[in-house]
Amino acid sequence: MTLWKTHRSANTRLTIEIKGLPGKAHPTVTVTGAEGFKQSVTASTTLSVPPGTVRVTPAPVKASHATYYTPDDVLTAVADRGESSRVTVDYRIAVSDRTTVLDPESTGLLEPPSSSQLVFARASRDARSLRSGDFVVAAETPLTPDGLVRKIRSVRERDSRLIVRTEEASLREAIPKAVLRFGTPDKDQEGGPALAAYGAPLRSPADPEPEGQSEGTLKLDTMEGKGKLKGLKCGASLPLMKAENNGIVVGMDGTDIGWTQSTVTMHVKETTKLTLGSPVSTHCTYDMELGRMRAPYVTAQLLRVGPFKVVPELSWRLGGELKGGAGAKIEYSNPIDYRVTARIGQQDNSVTTTGWPPKPTVDLVGAAEFKAKATLGWRITLEASPVIDLLVAEVHVGTGMALESEIDVLKENAKVKFFAEGTAGVGIIPGLLGEERSAEIAFPLGKPTTIWESGPGEVAAAKPKADPSKANHCPTSAQLKAAVAATLRAPADVYLGTSRCWSSWSAVVWSDAPASDMVTTSVFTRTNGQLHLATHLVPVLDDPEDPDWLRDCRELRGKNPPADVIDFVGCPTSTKAPSGTIDGAAALRRIEQENYTSTVTADELAGMPGPLRAVPVSCVGSANGNCSGVFFFYGDRYAGRAFASQLRISAQTGTEVTLSRPVFKDSDPTCCPSGGNETAHVRWNGTTIVSTPSLPDFEPANEPL
Structure with missing residues (x-):
């Protein structure tokens, strides 16, 4: 007699979690697997199943005057021998009876x-x-x-x-609970669609090609005037800033947006080229929109209903600071191809990426003292039919690259760092019966890393070489007159007076009428025989303390001219200490003109330590303290304001103001922040107030009361 021993594969554990249903609902979920396994469950449980592919089929559930569905009719999992698996059955769709x-x-x-x-x-x-x-x-x-x-x-x-x-x-x-799905759904093991039926194809044959992606080019060039230059703050000379985005492709396949849980999947592919430089010595800050582009629409499915068109709009921003000497120029090229997947819910948020951060190549074209910070960011928003705008009130994917470049001519070294401010993240603000709820996720990079550093002799080789044919001679009267006329907004006569010339600077006194007491002093820098306006100064007779005159002098001193230039134009050799007094009544009137009010009296304001003073204010009619802010005054001038929910003045010394504000988490009510406090320090930098760290609504100014 022969005995045969049958060996069954060791079973594995499969945990099934059922959620998204109201109390007293009665779900039925059928589980099938290898070796003919089949079992129905009616609540969250853990089963012992044979190894292999497991199919989980949730049935619709009637409860609380609605029928509840899962986004997918069939869920699959692979149960490996000796390991545990998990399937979440989430009834994210509810259609009213x-x-x-x-x-x-x-x-x-x-x-x-x-x-x-x-x-x-x-x-x-x-x-x-x-x-x-x-x-x-x-x-x-x-x-x-x-x-x-x-x-x-x-x-x-x-x-x-x-x-x-x-x-x-x-x-x-x-439909009390809804899901909007983008792109082709995953397929089950037999190759058929595992998506809940909604009675319509994924796309109509009449839809334009391509669908689901956008291709285009955006350009900015400060020297040629291409692109949007609003947001660029410089002295008399522009920096060299060129940004170009080519071959832009954006896809959203695999995105599900719902009221309680969303998965946003984006694929971004493009080549970004960025050039920063300074043809002449310059110091600029910039925060500008490079451009916008509307992509061809994508077809999304409102599950259990049918197709809706959604139109993505892409926008690009460039921000940072640049300070450099004449001739500095550095180029970056970034081939970008990354995917980001964010899961956003009422509690648990997560984000994962592949292909991020990008790895740019760097080319040092011209070497001079130079330091620049640049953050290049993308943002994608969606527009849709009013029927589904509660689901897509705002959906965006934001990405930023933070670079810091430095050229040290004396040390003959240049480097570019990639900073941790760079993020790839996703945010969504779904409408909840008129109430907005936001969830923001950031994907942090590691520590700042040096992505490029110059090699031996590379900085020296990139230094501009003197051209004997372009000697930096002093300008003639005709050249000075033409240079002044070229800076005027409207045509006018130019009558020259005294002029002086230094190694890289020139200055001339002129007026628009002969023998006039109203004169202007124009100061130019000179590079290779070319004149570039540094600033115009208008002296005021018998008033050396005139604010406009002192402002122009501060601007000129900020360009570091030789002391002889300062002496020629008549500016004080340094910034004089501002008056310690302030017209308290005039300061309060300025606050009231902006439709705010303060409990501080005029005498109390005048008695504060100066010259930098901070006054707490609130919106007229506000009773809960959420509409609050701070007005700043420097000497007898209005210096700006800051606003944030429950913003408070912690301390002020006359030279520094310390502010604090509570940090609200996404789930916090307006009364009760739980994220701790954030502290900011506000100081006067010689021309305006600055905040460290920056505040969300911070508006520096420098105006007389």
């Missing part, structure tokens, strides 16, 4: 809807089931190009038609 969803391929409508009426064919089964108080929902179709959500007021027959009187309704009333 009083809601009828029209078939996108055959709505039954005979004509486009009016603002208060729908006309159906009498034979329409969907229309004949409608009653007063019900809801009707439709996807985007030829007769409903923006989709449809209405509440029924009455239904009556007229000949071969059904006339349905309606009123406006929100998607949340008809």
Whole structure:
């Protein structure tokens, strides 16, 4: 007799979590697997299953006057021998029992809807089931190009038609829980779609190609005037800033947006080229929008309803600071191809990326003393039909690259660092019955890393070489007159007076009429015989303390001219200490003119230590303290303001103001922040106030009271 021993594979543990249902709901979830395994469960549990692929099939659940569905009809998991697996069955869709969803391929409508009426064919089964108080929902179709959500007021027959009187309704009333899905769904093991049926193809054959991606080019060039230059703050000379984005491709396949849980998946591919430099000595700050571009629409599926078009809009920003000597120039090229996936819920948020950070190449073109910080950022927002705007009130993906470049000519060294401010993150603000909830995620990089450093002799080789044919001679009277005329906003006569010339500087006194007491002193820098305006100064007779005159002198001193230039134009050799007094009544009037109020009296304000003073204010009519801010005064001048919820003055010494504000987490009510406090220090830098760290709503100024 022969004995045969049958060996069964060791089973593994499969945990099934069921969520998203109201209390007392009765779900049924069927689990099938290898070796003929089949079992139904009605609550979260852990099963012992054979190794292999496991299919989990949740049935629709009727509860609380609605039918609940999962986004996918079938969920799969691979149960490896000896290991535990987990499947989450999340009922993220709920359709009210009083809601009828029209078939996108055959709505039954005979004509486009009016603002208060729908006309159906009498034979329409969907229309004949409608009653007063019900809801009707439709996807985007030829007769409903923006989709449809209405509440029924009455239904009556007229000949071969059904006339349905309606009123406006929100998607949340008809479908209390909804999911908007982008792109082709995953497929199950047999290759068939594992997506809940919604009665319409993923895209119409008439849709334009390509769908789901955008390709284009954006350019900025400060020297040629291409692109948007608003937000660039410099002295008399512009820096060299060129930014170019080529071959931009954006995809959103795999994105699911819902009220309680969202998964946003983005694929961004492009080549970014950035050039920073200083043709002449310059010091600039910049925060500018490089441009916007609307991509071809993508088709998203409102699950259990049908297709809706969503239009992505892409915007690019460039920000930072640049300070450099004449001739510095450095180029970066970034081939970018990354994917970011963010899961955003009411509690647990996470983000993962591949292909980030990018690895730019760097080319040192011209060497001079130079330091620049540049943050290049992207942002993608979505526009959609009003029917689904509660789901896509705002969805954005933001990415930033933070670079710091430095050229040290004396040490003959140059380097570029990639900083941790660079992030790849996702944010979503879904509408919740008019209430906004935001969830922001940032993907942090590691410590600052040096991505490029010059080699031996590279900085010396990049230094500009003197050109004997372009000697830096002093300008002639004709050249000075032409240089002054070129800086004027409107044509005017130019009568020259005294002029002086130094190694790289020139200055001239002039007026627009002969023998006039009203004169202007113009100061120029000179490079290779070319004149570049540094500043115009207008001296005020018998008033050496005139604020405009002192401001112009501060601007000139900030360009580090020789002492002989300062002496020629008549500016004081250094910034004089401002008056310690302030007109308290005038300062309070300035606050009231801006529609704010303060509990500080004029005498108390004048008695504060100066010259830098901070005054707490609140919006006129505000009672809860959330609309609060601080006005700053320097000497007898208005210096700016800052605003944030519950912003407070912790201390002020006359030279520094310490501010504090609570940090609100996403789930915090307006009364009760739980993120601790943030402290900022505000100081006067010689021309304006600055805050460290920066405040979200900070507006420096320098104006007389």
